[in-house]
Amino acid sequence: VSISWCLSEADRSAWIEAGYGLFEVAQQALRKPAEDASKGPLLVACLRAASALATSAKQGQVPLAAAELASTVLNDGKLGKATDSCRTQALQVFRSLVRVAGALD
Numbered sequence: 001v002s003i004s005w006c007l008s009e010a011d012r013s014a015w016i017e018a019g020y021g022l023f024e025v026a027q028q029a030l031r032k033p034a035e036d037a038s039k040g041p042l043l044v045a046c047l048r049a050a051s052a053l054a055t056s057a058k059q060g061q062v063p064l065a066a067a068e069l070a071s072t073v074l075n076d077g078k079l080g081k082a083t084d085s086c087r088t089q090a091l092q093v094f095r096s097l098v099r100v101a102g103a104l105d
Helices: 009-030 039-057 061-075 080-104
Strands: none
Touching: 009 039, 009 061, 039 061, 039 080, 061 080
């Protein structure tokens, strides 16, 4: 799916820029209290998008930021009812990154 987003270098650059906004939204979601019903779904959506962007970028700051976000989510003890779905999606980010890393070898 993410490959179709990046048909040209200009497309790739635009999606990487969008990724930086995505990571800012994720950081804001992480600051929300566990009782906030929007925190979990917002983090899950951010993690899914981060995974897609990181696999299309393959190298650079976007995959690193995606890994950092996933790690932060895995270590966050204040996810409330969405703990399982957030942590599952964070693990999916790492899975995607490992697959890309294997393809680069």
